[in-house]
Amino acid sequence: MKDGELGEGRRRSGRKRWIVLAVAVTLVVAGGVYLALRESGVEKRLAALRAAGYPTSFAEMEEYKRLPEGVENAAGLYIEAFNLFVRPSDANVPVFPQGAELPDRGEPLPKVMAEAISEYLKESQECLALLRKAGEIEHCRYDRDYGATTVSYIQETKECAYLLETAVIFYSDKGDTGTALGYFRDGLRLAHSLAGKPHLISYLVRTGCIVTSLSGLERALSVTVFSDEQLRQMDEMLSRTKESLDMTDGLVAERAEVIDVFQDPSLGEEIWQGMEEVTRLMKIPVIGKTGLIDYLDYMADYMEALKLSGMQRIVRLHEIEKEMENQSVLHIVGKAMAPAVARVAEIDLRRRTRIDLARTALAIERYRLAKGELPEKLEELVGEYVEAVPVDPFDDKAIRYERTEPGYALWSVGEDGEDNGGKERDEKKRNEPHDVTFIVRR
DSSP states (O other): OOOOHHHHHHHHHHHHHHHHHHHHHHHHHHHHHHHHHHHHHHHHHHHHHHHTTTOHHHHHHHHHHHOOOOOOOOOHHHHHHHHHOOOSTTOOOOOSTTOOOOOOSOOOOOOOHHHHHHHHHHHHHHHHHHHHHHHHHHHHOOOOOOTTTTTTTTTHHHHHHHHHHHHHHHHHTTTTTTHHHHHHHHHHHHHHGGGSSSSSHHHHHHHHHHHHHHHHHHEEEEEEOOOOHHHHHHHHHHHHHHTTTTTTHHHHHHHHHHHHHOOOHHHHHOTTTTTTHHHHHTHHHHHHHHHHHHHHHHHHHHHHHSSSSSHHHHHHHHHHHHHHTOOGGGGHHHHHSOOHHHHHHHHHHHHHHHHHHHHHHHHHHHHHHHSOOOOOSSSBBBBBTTTSSEEETTTTTEEEEESSSSEEEEEOOOOOOOOOOOOOOOTSSSTTTOOOEEEEEE
């Protein structure tokens, strides 16, 4: 090889090395700039949340939900009640999973079932007394640490809700409406005790416990007659219950804890099982910061959507989740951490609708007491018993009402928008078409 050719080769090789080095430096600088922008984006969003008064960490969340000094807390009494709770040993006790099946609405409890329930309620008197005492305290706030599960006292609350529903059914069957009313009130207050645990799972269990109370009321109205004052009291309870429901609280709490985990992924390894791959990805600076920005933006969009009503809310939430699915792999962590809010909102709307149906049933019962008969149409209730006929949030039409023999059925079409004639959900065939119902057989 000639000297000129050798020198030219060396110069080309040198230029290549400089080009590679320049590209590498450019990538490093670009990466640094991108990371700095991501970091700036995170801080900007967190500052906006703090300025709006929202917590941005677990510690801030604890302070955000802390009861004022000197305010009585029902949590200790509820925990005592949970510790005294005993599951029914007799399979003839209904309502509980694996318990006996209740008779058709309007039918009296079979003797063997009534005796089994009576015995079980005697065994549960201490627990019931503490649930009553705890429910008379306005506020409830359970302590929680990172090392503890986020669902503490969830199962206990559900089981005690079944116990209280059982008591409502039993005393209604005996015609003891005053005692039944007391246990119905206790059930709603027990559900409200979870308002101080505003995670989405706690919120779902809270609304589930409300539905458990409504199932007891459905049975009660089918077997006995409450006074007008008792019916009015129950309507007021349900009105306050519905007004107190707010999914946004759940998102605020979820967001505060997830922000903490993004900032220190090792926390996620302590409190979340099955999320190891995601928390490992969070440790990669660019992916972690991008994921946190995505997550904060998703949550902001969710909260804006929750300001909408009825199906508008559901449609918008599904749109947000669809937009999320179409994001590139760089956004995988934000997608993984975003909760399935659309599905929770559907469940929430169905349960809120059940409250509306129950309140309408209470108005019908007040009308029946005064007139001696059922109304032909719900419009007959307007003015004296309801301000207006409730609207079905799933199709924006009036809720459906039909007189049956005996009794009546109230229903909403539910998420599928199809009117199935007031067909209630079959627990053994959950996927069959059905409506959201409240049925009284008397």
